[in-house]
Structure formats: C-alpha cells, structure tokens
Amino acid sequence: MDVELSADFRQAGKVVSVAGFYDGEGKYKVRFMPQFEGEWTYETKSNIKKLNGKKGKLVCTAPAPGNHGLVSVKDTFYFAYSDGTPYHPFGTTCYAWVHQGDSLGDLTVKTLSKRYFNKIRMCIFPKSYRYNKNEPKYYPFEGKPLTDWDYTRFNPAFFRNIEKRIGQLDSLGIQADLIIFHPYDRWGFKNMDAATNDRYIRYVIARFAAYKNVWWSMANEYNLIKSKNMADWQHYLQLFADNDPYNHLRSIHNSGKVFTESPLISHLSIQSRNVEQANDWREKLKKPVIYDECKYEGNIERPWGSLTGRAMTDRIWVGVINGGYVGHGETLLTDDLTSSAVLWWSKGGTLKGESPARIKFLRKIIESAPAYLTPVKSTHRNAWDVNRLSYKDEYFLEYIPYEFQPVLYNLSLPEGKKYEVDVIDTWNMTTEKLPKLYSGRKNVIPLPGKAGMAIRMVLVK
Amino acid sequence: MDVELSADFRQAGKVVSVAGFYDGEGKYKVRFMPQFEGEWTYETKSNIKKLNGKKGKLVCTAPAPGNHGLVSVKDTFYFAYSDGTPYHPFGTTCYAWVHQGDSLGDLTVKTLSKRYFNKIRMCIFPKSYRYNKNEPKYYPFEGKPLTDWDYTRFNPAFFRNIEKRIGQLDSLGIQADLIIFHPYDRWGFKNMDAATNDRYIRYVIARFAAYKNVWWSMANEYNLIKSKNMADWQHYLQLFADNDPYNHLRSIHNSGKVFTESPLISHLSIQSRNVEQANDWREKLKKPVIYDECKYEGNIERPWGSLTGRAMTDRIWVGVINGGYVGHGETLLTDDLTSSAVLWWSKGGTLKGESPARIKFLRKIIESAPAYLTPVKSTHRNAWDVNRLSYKDEYFLEYIPYEFQPVLYNLSLPEGKKYEVDVIDTWNMTTEKLPKLYSGRKNVIPLPGKAGMAIRMVLVK
Incomplete structure (x- = not known):
C-alpha cells in the first residue's frame, strides 16, 4: 500500500500515463497498450527510489493480422x-x-x-x-x-x-x-x-x-x-x-x-x-x-x-x-x-x-450487411411489431416474430429501383432467393407459412 | 312505418311489454320469451284497430333438457x-x-x-x-x-x-x-x-x-x-x-x-x-x-x-x-x-x-373446475408472468406461457393440506397425475421440459 508506481509513455507530443501494480514475489509491473505504431519512450515514477526514473523505449509494430484494436x-x-x-x-x-x-x-x-x-x-x-x-x-x-x-x-x-x-x-x-x-x-x-x-x-x-x-x-x-x-x-x-x-x-x-x-x-x-x-x-x-x-x-x-x-x-x-x-x-x-x-x-x-x-x-x-444499419419505425398500422433495418436505399432487413406464420407478405420498396429478395428461415438457417426482382411500394411475396422468417432486400446496382 | 304494435304479457303481477314487427306479406308478429313457468295472458296494443286488443293466453312449460335459459x-x-x-x-x-x-x-x-x-x-x-x-x-x-x-x-x-x-x-x-x-x-x-x-x-x-x-x-x-x-x-x-x-x-x-x-x-x-x-x-x-x-x-x-x-x-x-x-x-x-x-x-x-x-x-x-375461479396475483418476483386461478383452498390452476420449458417447477400450496397435482400438456392435450401428494409452500415438482405446460392442484378431502 505504501508503494506508488506509474509510468509515462511518450511519442511525438503524446503522453500516456499508466499506473503500475504489485504482482507478488517482489515484482512490480507497468503494462502499456500502445495505440500508435513507432517508437515510444517511457519513464517510471515512484515514491520508491528503486522503481523511480526507469527509462527505456519500445517500438510498436504494425498490428498482427486479425488485430483490429479495441x-x-x-x-x-x-x-x-x-x-x-x-x-x-x-x-x-x-x-x-x-x-x-x-x-x-x-x-x-x-x-x-x-x-x-x-x-x-x-x-x-x-x-x-x-x-x-x-x-x-x-x-x-x-x-x-x-x-x-x-x-x-x-x-x-x-x-x-x-x-x-x-x-x-x-x-x-x-x-x-x-x-x-x-x-x-x-x-x-x-x-x-x-x-x-x-x-x-x-x-x-x-x-x-x-x-x-x-x-x-x-x-x-x-x-x-x-x-x-x-x-x-x-x-x-x-x-x-x-x-x-x-x-x-x-x-x-x-x-x-x-x-x-x-x-x-x-x-x-x-x-x-x-x-x-x-x-x-x-x-x-x-x-x-x-x-x-x-x-x-x-x-x-x-x-x-x-x-x-x-x-x-x-x-x-x-x-x-x-x-x-x-x-x-x-x-x-x-x-x-x-x-x-x-x-x-x-x-x-x-x-x-x-x-x-x-x-x-x-x-x-x-x-455481411453494410455497416451500419438503421432501424426504421414502421408507420403502417398493420406492421409486424418490429422495425425494419435499412442502409440507405441499398439494403433492408425485416423480421417476422415467431408467433406469426404468414404465407403472403407485403413488401414496400423504393420506387424505380430493383431489389433482390431473400427469404430467410431464421430457425432452419436457410436462405432462398426469390426468382423475381421487386420494386415499388406494393409487392406481395410468397412465404413458406413457417414461424421465424426474415426478409432481406438488396438493391441491384 | 305507420303501424305501432306491442303486447303486454302478464303473470301474477308481472308485466312484460314486447314490441311487435312486420314480417312481410301482411303479417305482424309479436315474439315473447317467457322466463317463468305457468300461464301467461297477453293483450296487444296497436294504433291499427285490427291489431289492437287481441287477447289470449299461453302456458310456459318446464324447460326442455339442456335449456338453461339465457x-x-x-x-x-x-x-x-x-x-x-x-x-x-x-x-x-x-x-x-x-x-x-x-x-x-x-x-x-x-x-x-x-x-x-x-x-x-x-x-x-x-x-x-x-x-x-x-x-x-x-x-x-x-x-x-x-x-x-x-x-x-x-x-x-x-x-x-x-x-x-x-x-x-x-x-x-x-x-x-x-x-x-x-x-x-x-x-x-x-x-x-x-x-x-x-x-x-x-x-x-x-x-x-x-x-x-x-x-x-x-x-x-x-x-x-x-x-x-x-x-x-x-x-x-x-x-x-x-x-x-x-x-x-x-x-x-x-x-x-x-x-x-x-x-x-x-x-x-x-x-x-x-x-x-x-x-x-x-x-x-x-x-x-x-x-x-x-x-x-x-x-x-x-x-x-x-x-x-x-x-x-x-x-x-x-x-x-x-x-x-x-x-x-x-x-x-x-x-x-x-x-x-x-x-x-x-x-x-x-x-x-x-x-x-x-x-x-x-x-x-x-x-370441470369449481365455479368460479379467481385469479390470484402472484407476488413472487420470479413468477411466470401470469396469475394462478384458484377456488378457495380447494383448487388451483397455473399455466406456464409457451416461451418457457422448465424441467423443475416451484409449487406453493397451503400448509397442512394435501393436494393431488396434475401436470397438463396444453399442446399435446395430455394430463399426468404425479404419484405423490403435495403440501406447503416449498415444493419442487418435475416437468417434462416442454413448452405450454399447466399445473392443476386439487385438495384431497
């Protein structure tokens, strides 16, 4: 409890101050996660002479494959x-x-x-x-x-x-x-x-x-x-x-x-x-x-x-x-x-x-959808209790809660553009692309009459 | 539209006034549902002389089997x-x-x-x-x-x-x-x-x-x-x-x-x-x-x-x-x-x-349950979102909504009395009586781990 320990890590005007900790068996540690590549210098600060003023440097390399950061x-x-x-x-x-x-x-x-x-x-x-x-x-x-x-x-x-x-x-x-x-x-x-x-x-x-x-x-x-x-x-x-x-x-x-x-x-x-x-x-x-x-x-x-x-x-x-x-x-x-x-x-x-x-x-x-999707509040009084996710006019995803099992489904799409429509069975984990392209506000698509279906609409560019 | 027609039906101080109606082809009708057995007399009232003052009587017999009234x-x-x-x-x-x-x-x-x-x-x-x-x-x-x-x-x-x-x-x-x-x-x-x-x-x-x-x-x-x-x-x-x-x-x-x-x-x-x-x-x-x-x-x-x-x-x-x-x-x-x-x-x-x-x-x-059952609000914070129906301390019916599938179920019963417990599968329409009798507040019964189960508890007298 008497020991204070920290370290300042520096790179080109940036200073990151990091607290150290006692790790048992007489060992004190300071852990640092650099967030920029290149050389960093450090210097410890402590009220204990042995731990104070330790200097050094390290090189932060490019992230390994799969490391996207925090x-x-x-x-x-x-x-x-x-x-x-x-x-x-x-x-x-x-x-x-x-x-x-x-x-x-x-x-x-x-x-x-x-x-x-x-x-x-x-x-x-x-x-x-x-x-x-x-x-x-x-x-x-x-x-x-x-x-x-x-x-x-x-x-x-x-x-x-x-x-x-x-x-x-x-x-x-x-x-x-x-x-x-x-x-x-x-x-x-x-x-x-x-x-x-x-x-x-x-x-x-x-x-x-x-x-x-x-x-x-x-x-x-x-x-x-x-x-x-x-x-x-x-x-x-x-x-x-x-x-x-x-x-x-x-x-x-x-x-x-x-x-x-x-x-x-x-x-x-x-x-x-x-x-x-x-x-x-x-x-x-x-x-x-x-x-x-x-x-x-x-x-x-x-x-x-x-x-x-x-x-x-x-x-x-x-x-x-x-x-x-x-x-x-x-x-x-x-x-x-x-x-x-x-x-x-x-x-x-x-x-x-x-x-x-x-x-x-x-x-x-x-x-696999465009990031990020926005929930759009349905204003239709017969909506299926949930929103639609959308990305501009390029991508829509709708879901029908599993208490419902329609064989017909109303699809509203922007006018003048064509969309591929996938019928997704969220329980059996299958996706079926409908043979037609769809466009405009008034479409009725067939569904298999099973519970837990989703519909994905992707703009054909 | 010009014709007014009604009739008063009388029995021992009771008078029931009933409106008549035109049924086409020159026929006027008055329909009466007597709600007490015995003789009733009637007399029509109308602004048309031919329909006015018609008197008569009828005998209301005992209800036929299966006729429980309104x-x-x-x-x-x-x-x-x-x-x-x-x-x-x-x-x-x-x-x-x-x-x-x-x-x-x-x-x-x-x-x-x-x-x-x-x-x-x-x-x-x-x-x-x-x-x-x-x-x-x-x-x-x-x-x-x-x-x-x-x-x-x-x-x-x-x-x-x-x-x-x-x-x-x-x-x-x-x-x-x-x-x-x-x-x-x-x-x-x-x-x-x-x-x-x-x-x-x-x-x-x-x-x-x-x-x-x-x-x-x-x-x-x-x-x-x-x-x-x-x-x-x-x-x-x-x-x-x-x-x-x-x-x-x-x-x-x-x-x-x-x-x-x-x-x-x-x-x-x-x-x-x-x-x-x-x-x-x-x-x-x-x-x-x-x-x-x-x-x-x-x-x-x-x-x-x-x-x-x-x-x-x-x-x-x-x-x-x-x-x-x-x-x-x-x-x-x-x-x-x-x-x-x-x-x-x-x-x-x-x-x-x-x-x-x-x-x-x-x-x-x-x-087949005692009439009438009263819903009892559960005060348990882990209740299954619904009430229990009860008739005094003689009969209880609980239902587990079909989003749930427990294999164990807590049963709370009055102390000092014994109950038969039926496990009811509301979807497969089966009822299984548990081999034991249950009593008191702390019971755990086995359930089949299926959705849509109900539990009936009947006092053993």
Missing part, C-alpha cells in the same frame, strides 16, 4: 474497432467461468472457440448463487480465506488466472465484459469499505486495461447491491474514466430500473425482456443499446432461465431488428438436475441449446 | 344461465357467415356442431373487407339493391335467414354475439341517418330478443365508424337497455381505445393482444372481461391474422389464467391463396387450424 462507440449507436472495422456484439454470459478451475475453464474456451459469440459477460469476483455454490479456485485477497481477508493485499494468482482467460478470449476475438461488482456474494466482496473498493478498481485497471478486449461493467444488477448508492456508482464510473488510459467501454447492468444517470456510460447494458424497445432506448439515450440479459435459453425453475431455444432466438432477432444488440445465456439442465449441475450461464462448459447456432447465423447476416 | 352476468366477473348453470365463454369469430348462402352456412353449422366453441361473433349487416368481397345473399332493406335502398322497409327474408342461424346456434348451445354496426361496409349501412339506425335497432330487438342465445354487440371496432360519436354509442346502449325485455348482454368492441364509458355495457369486449391484462381490466371495470379479438390463428399478410396455432392457444390460456375469456378466430389460407379464399373468420366453412382442439381441451378443464 472496441469503442461509433456513430452514436454502434461499435467499431480502432482500425474502423465494424464490431457488432453478439454476446453470451458465463458469470463465474474463470472460477471453476483449469479443466472446466479450458473446456469453456474450447466451446467459445466455435465462435458463436464475440463478447462474454463475466464477473471478476467469484459468485454465490443457485447452481453456483462451489468455492472458487482462487480468492482476490490474501489473508485467511473465508474468515479474515487482508484487503490491503491482492492475490496475484487470482488476477493472473483471469488475465490468462482474458488473453485467450482476445485470441478468439471475444470481448471480455468484466463485471466489477455484483450482488451474489457470500465472501464479503460486495460490502467492502470505500477505500478498498477504490484500490480494487485501480488495481483492476492497472492489471487489465492493457488487454485490448476488456470492457468495464460497473455491476451486475446494480439495484440489488444495497451497500452502494447512486453516488457510489457515479464515483466508480469516474474512477474508470479518469484512470483507464484507453477509455475502454463502460456500462452498468440493472435489475429493475435501467441506469441512465451518467454520461460516463458508453452504452446501455439492459436487463429486460422488452427487446422490442431497443430503438426507443437508442432515441432516448443516444447511445448503443445492448440487452445483456433478456432471459436465457434453459429449463430451470425460474422464468429468467427457462426460455425455449425458439424464444431466445426470437428475442435476439427482435432486439437486433429494432436497432439493439441482445446477449445470450444458457441454463439448460440435462442429466444432472441437482444444484451442482454445470450451467453455461454460471460455470461455462459446453453449450447444449438450440439458439447458439441460430445466433451465429444471424451474426453472419449482420456482419 | 346468459347473464354472475358475481361481477362471470356468466351464468338463468337456471344458475355456469357459462364460461369460449368463443370464435365468423363475421359474415350468415351472408354466404345456404350451402356454406350449413357447412359452418356442421363445423360448429363439433362444439369447440360456445359463442360466436357475427355481424347482422353484410361485410365488405379483404377476403370478403362477395355480395350477400340477402339485403336488410327493400328498395333497389346497391343504388337506392328504401330504409323505411326492412327485408324480412334477410332477418329470417339470420333467425334460422340463431336458432341453429341455440340448439348447439352457442351464444350469438350479434354485431349491430361495423365499419366494413360498401352499401351505406354504417352511414344511415339517426332515425333509420333507431328503427333498425328496434326491429332487431323485436325480431331477435326472444331468442335466448343472443347478445348485443353495439359495434365491431366502434372507433373506426367515423359517422358515429360517443353520444351515439351511449344512445344505442340505452335503446337496448330500454327496449330489450330480457336484458340480453351488451358490449362494444374496440379498435384502439377500449370502450369503458357506460355502465350499460354488461361486460368488456376487448380487441387487444395483451390478454395478460385481463385481471387489471376486471379490477378496473368490475365487469367480466372478454378478449373477443387477440389476433387470429392464420397465415395471411396481416399480423392480426397470422398467429401460429401455438401462439393462439397460448394467448387463450394466458387470458383465462388471468381471469378473462379469450375468443378464437381463424384466417388460414390453404389451397386457395386468392382474395376469394374461404376464411373461417369471415365466411365460416371448416376449421383447419391447430388451436380449436386445444381450446376445447382447455374448455373441458375450466368446465
């Missing part, structure tokens, strides 16, 4: 990597996967390598909740576990374990949406004193911020952490804003009232089933809208964890078509119906549900 | 026949079926004889709308059809045809929810002058009120009939209240804002998909709540007519579990995809959908 907000409602590549979040949720030991953790990484998802919500602190009562492999603090934590000393092994996983996620192109505080705790970490909370946040920034794929989620279900008030949340946001040299994305996830009270959130991280309101939230907050939790595909004894695969898939399509992004989660009990069952949402492991393949199918559609 | 409101939120037998509406919609000629009309009656439904919404006037552009067999007025109606002379054949159908419905135990005005008109009947409207209503009452199974629905989608204002609707309700000797049920069906402005409506007739709000409407209006239109099972090019069978079935269960009643409709295109296709919702014919069998299954469950 993700930030683009054009008010969207995300892009530093190099301009669009990033469309298709996330999942594995709250405590990093706390389940090496073997299960490795299995989770293997599952994630199938690239259904490009974002994962995960807690830094261990989690204590139904289907997640086991002790974590590591604890964040030194001291006597479970009875007498020494909040003045972080446990480097705990954080190294998380770093290993963040690095693996990065190599898979997956953003790590790190949850700083959460209410599901039996160890005391949700009720730490204010000084410890701040120290913890500074330590997290010092260790993790140099990973390009981290996002900061102040809380899971902030409303349920009774020890913290709105001023606390504002303070944590400010801490990240002031101390993260890279300005990683910041959010707060709700239970009940959505957090809208600070300009320091980069995007909305909403818990709600009402994904059809994505465009309303966009318009209201002028920020990207992510429904990080709209219930999960599963079959447990709670509504939030018992969606059919079809309902989960439908929620995600509806949210996306309305201009939002919607996260996946899975709570499927299979052989083991006991409380120690390994559910993806909490512990990771393997995916057993029906929605991930469909989400990947949707992701490919969005990633 | 339906009226019972215990604020429910319905019962005159003899006290509970009536639970499970209705359907065939707006213009009486105008499709004899052969199709007879086919509709044959379909209705399968007794999926015990109520039908139907227009008196012919209908002009998509999938219903054909001319009716009869017109309500004399004169020169289509160009010059003589609004002073009703066409008895038009009304006799409807009476025949009302009688057939009655013999099947089906309530005829007669729609007086509607907006889908190309003949001028929605824009008649005020005197004609009143004369039409008095004629309808004189002809139809003696059928015990008629209900009066002032309008389909009252908000869309621009020629009539709120005062007009109040006036029509008042006309029925003042002139119908039997006080048949009265309602107004909306498009958009629900009609709540008059104490003269006996129940709510709602168009809305939000059937989960049934209990809120009950509490607000203190009347029975019927969702007469929550979209239809079908596959046409409109969301309101394109629900999957599963979605239609789910809507009906959700509405019922929340203390309401929900009507069915079917707009399924099969072989004929043209605008002259015969859709049940408009023309009748045969039923092709998946929901009618499931509705019949639900109806049997409700009819």
Whole structure:
C-alpha cells in the first residue's frame, strides 16, 4: 500500500500515463497498450527510489493480422474497432467461468472457440448463487480465506488466472465484459469499505486495461447491491474514466430500473425482456443499446432461465431488428438436475441449446450487411411489431416474430429501383432467393407459412 | 312505418311489454320469451284497430333438457344461465357467415356442431373487407339493391335467414354475439341517418330478443365508424337497455381505445393482444372481461391474422389464467391463396387450424373446475408472468406461457393440506397425475421440459 508506481509513455507530443501494480514475489509491473505504431519512450515514477526514473523505449509494430484494436462507440449507436472495422456484439454470459478451475475453464474456451459469440459477460469476483455454490479456485485477497481477508493485499494468482482467460478470449476475438461488482456474494466482496473498493478498481485497471478486449461493467444488477448508492456508482464510473488510459467501454447492468444517470456510460447494458424497445432506448439515450440479459435459453425453475431455444432466438432477432444488440445465456439442465449441475450461464462448459447456432447465423447476416444499419419505425398500422433495418436505399432487413406464420407478405420498396429478395428461415438457417426482382411500394411475396422468417432486400446496382 | 304494435304479457303481477314487427306479406308478429313457468295472458296494443286488443293466453312449460335459459352476468366477473348453470365463454369469430348462402352456412353449422366453441361473433349487416368481397345473399332493406335502398322497409327474408342461424346456434348451445354496426361496409349501412339506425335497432330487438342465445354487440371496432360519436354509442346502449325485455348482454368492441364509458355495457369486449391484462381490466371495470379479438390463428399478410396455432392457444390460456375469456378466430389460407379464399373468420366453412382442439381441451378443464375461479396475483418476483386461478383452498390452476420449458417447477400450496397435482400438456392435450401428494409452500415438482405446460392442484378431502 505504501508503494506508488506509474509510468509515462511518450511519442511525438503524446503522453500516456499508466499506473503500475504489485504482482507478488517482489515484482512490480507497468503494462502499456500502445495505440500508435513507432517508437515510444517511457519513464517510471515512484515514491520508491528503486522503481523511480526507469527509462527505456519500445517500438510498436504494425498490428498482427486479425488485430483490429479495441472496441469503442461509433456513430452514436454502434461499435467499431480502432482500425474502423465494424464490431457488432453478439454476446453470451458465463458469470463465474474463470472460477471453476483449469479443466472446466479450458473446456469453456474450447466451446467459445466455435465462435458463436464475440463478447462474454463475466464477473471478476467469484459468485454465490443457485447452481453456483462451489468455492472458487482462487480468492482476490490474501489473508485467511473465508474468515479474515487482508484487503490491503491482492492475490496475484487470482488476477493472473483471469488475465490468462482474458488473453485467450482476445485470441478468439471475444470481448471480455468484466463485471466489477455484483450482488451474489457470500465472501464479503460486495460490502467492502470505500477505500478498498477504490484500490480494487485501480488495481483492476492497472492489471487489465492493457488487454485490448476488456470492457468495464460497473455491476451486475446494480439495484440489488444495497451497500452502494447512486453516488457510489457515479464515483466508480469516474474512477474508470479518469484512470483507464484507453477509455475502454463502460456500462452498468440493472435489475429493475435501467441506469441512465451518467454520461460516463458508453452504452446501455439492459436487463429486460422488452427487446422490442431497443430503438426507443437508442432515441432516448443516444447511445448503443445492448440487452445483456433478456432471459436465457434453459429449463430451470425460474422464468429468467427457462426460455425455449425458439424464444431466445426470437428475442435476439427482435432486439437486433429494432436497432439493439441482445446477449445470450444458457441454463439448460440435462442429466444432472441437482444444484451442482454445470450451467453455461454460471460455470461455462459446453453449450447444449438450440439458439447458439441460430445466433451465429444471424451474426453472419449482420456482419455481411453494410455497416451500419438503421432501424426504421414502421408507420403502417398493420406492421409486424418490429422495425425494419435499412442502409440507405441499398439494403433492408425485416423480421417476422415467431408467433406469426404468414404465407403472403407485403413488401414496400423504393420506387424505380430493383431489389433482390431473400427469404430467410431464421430457425432452419436457410436462405432462398426469390426468382423475381421487386420494386415499388406494393409487392406481395410468397412465404413458406413457417414461424421465424426474415426478409432481406438488396438493391441491384 | 305507420303501424305501432306491442303486447303486454302478464303473470301474477308481472308485466312484460314486447314490441311487435312486420314480417312481410301482411303479417305482424309479436315474439315473447317467457322466463317463468305457468300461464301467461297477453293483450296487444296497436294504433291499427285490427291489431289492437287481441287477447289470449299461453302456458310456459318446464324447460326442455339442456335449456338453461339465457346468459347473464354472475358475481361481477362471470356468466351464468338463468337456471344458475355456469357459462364460461369460449368463443370464435365468423363475421359474415350468415351472408354466404345456404350451402356454406350449413357447412359452418356442421363445423360448429363439433362444439369447440360456445359463442360466436357475427355481424347482422353484410361485410365488405379483404377476403370478403362477395355480395350477400340477402339485403336488410327493400328498395333497389346497391343504388337506392328504401330504409323505411326492412327485408324480412334477410332477418329470417339470420333467425334460422340463431336458432341453429341455440340448439348447439352457442351464444350469438350479434354485431349491430361495423365499419366494413360498401352499401351505406354504417352511414344511415339517426332515425333509420333507431328503427333498425328496434326491429332487431323485436325480431331477435326472444331468442335466448343472443347478445348485443353495439359495434365491431366502434372507433373506426367515423359517422358515429360517443353520444351515439351511449344512445344505442340505452335503446337496448330500454327496449330489450330480457336484458340480453351488451358490449362494444374496440379498435384502439377500449370502450369503458357506460355502465350499460354488461361486460368488456376487448380487441387487444395483451390478454395478460385481463385481471387489471376486471379490477378496473368490475365487469367480466372478454378478449373477443387477440389476433387470429392464420397465415395471411396481416399480423392480426397470422398467429401460429401455438401462439393462439397460448394467448387463450394466458387470458383465462388471468381471469378473462379469450375468443378464437381463424384466417388460414390453404389451397386457395386468392382474395376469394374461404376464411373461417369471415365466411365460416371448416376449421383447419391447430388451436380449436386445444381450446376445447382447455374448455373441458375450466368446465370441470369449481365455479368460479379467481385469479390470484402472484407476488413472487420470479413468477411466470401470469396469475394462478384458484377456488378457495380447494383448487388451483397455473399455466406456464409457451416461451418457457422448465424441467423443475416451484409449487406453493397451503400448509397442512394435501393436494393431488396434475401436470397438463396444453399442446399435446395430455394430463399426468404425479404419484405423490403435495403440501406447503416449498415444493419442487418435475416437468417434462416442454413448452405450454399447466399445473392443476386439487385438495384431497
């Protein structure tokens, strides 16, 4: 606690100040993520003579293939990597996967390598909740576990374990949406004193911020952490804003009232089933809208964890078509119906549900569409309850929620231009191009009379 | 128009005054539905000497088996026949079926004889709308059809045809929810002058009120009939209240804002998909709540007519579990995809959908339950979005909307009493009794992990 350490990294008039941290065994570290190519010089600052005034230089080379930099907000409602590549979040949720030991953790990484998802919500602190009562492999603090934590000393092994996983996620192109505080705790970490909370946040920034794929989620279900008030949340946001040299994305996830009270959130991280309101939230907050939790595909004894695969898939399509992004989660009990069952949402492991393949199918559609798509509010009184996504007059995507099964569909297109029309079966993951080209406001196209259809219209140039 | 005719029917201090009507070919008629057994005397009144002062008597015998009398409101939120037998509406919609000629009309009656439904919404006037552009067999007025109606002379054949159908419905135990005005008109009947409207209503009452199974629905989608204002609707309700000797049920069906402005409506007739709000409407209006239109099972090019069978079935269960009643409709295109296709919702014919069998299954469950069931608002934050129906502590019915598929389910029961528990598959229409009895607040029962399950709990006495 007595040691102060930081370093200034300089390049052609730019100065980036980065905090260091103690990594155990007498080692102090400063981590830096250069965001510009070329030579950088650095110099350490410390109140300890041995650590002060260390100078050196490094050369930032061109990014390796596949390295697009970090993700930030683009054009008010969207995300892009530093190099301009669009990033469309298709996330999942594995709250405590990093706390389940090496073997299960490795299995989770293997599952994630199938690239259904490009974002994962995960807690830094261990989690204590139904289907997640086991002790974590590591604890964040030194001291006597479970009875007498020494909040003045972080446990480097705990954080190294998380770093290993963040690095693996990065190599898979997956953003790590790190949850700083959460209410599901039996160890005391949700009720730490204010000084410890701040120290913890500074330590997290010092260790993790140099990973390009981290996002900061102040809380899971902030409303349920009774020890913290709105001023606390504002303070944590400010801490990240002031101390993260890279300005990683910041959010707060709700239970009940959505957090809208600070300009320091980069995007909305909403818990709600009402994904059809994505465009309303966009318009209201002028920020990207992510429904990080709209219930999960599963079959447990709670509504939030018992969606059919079809309902989960439908929620995600509806949210996306309305201009939002919607996260996946899975709570499927299979052989083991006991409380120690390994559910993806909490512990990771393997995916057993029906929605991930469909989400990947949707992701490919969005990633192959022009960036970025705008939700257009339908003014027709017989509209299908959702918006249409559009890119100028070049591209339109519509979705019919899975409660409907039309065999005929009215298609409204600009006059005087011709469009190719694809009929997309979002459940069977097939795409059929209609033999005709279409134009103008009054078209009726045939559909197969199945639930969960989408229609894509592409301008023929 | 010059002839006034009515009759007073008397029995032991009771007097029922009934209007007569002209039935063509020089015949005047007075129809009377006695509601008490025994001898009744009558005497006609008229401004025409030949019709005035006719006296006579009749004997009202005991009702034939299956004749429970007319339906009226019972215990604020429910319905019962005159003899006290509970009536639970499970209705359907065939707006213009009486105008499709004899052969199709007879086919509709044959379909209705399968007794999926015990109520039908139907227009008196012919209908002009998509999938219903054909001319009716009869017109309500004399004169020169289509160009010059003589609004002073009703066409008895038009009304006799409807009476025949009302009688057939009655013999099947089906309530005829007669729609007086509607907006889908190309003949001028929605824009008649005020005197004609009143004369039409008095004629309808004189002809139809003696059928015990008629209900009066002032309008389909009252908000869309621009020629009539709120005062007009109040006036029509008042006309029925003042002139119908039997006080048949009265309602107004909306498009958009629900009609709540008059104490003269006996129940709510709602168009809305939000059937989960049934209990809120009950509490607000203190009347029975019927969702007469929550979209239809079908596959046409409109969301309101394109629900999957599963979605239609789910809507009906959700509405019922929340203390309401929900009507069915079917707009399924099969072989004929043209605008002259015969859709049940408009023309009748045969039923092709998946929901009618499931509705019949639900109806049997409700009819075999104690009358009447009360929706109990769940206070549990993890409730399944719907209420539980209950009868004292003797009977409970819960439903899990079809977006959910739990394998485990928390069951809360009164302490110190034992309950049989049935697991009901509302889609496959099976019921499985669990081998154990259950008691108390904390039970977890197994479910098959399928969508659309209901749970029935019956006290073991």
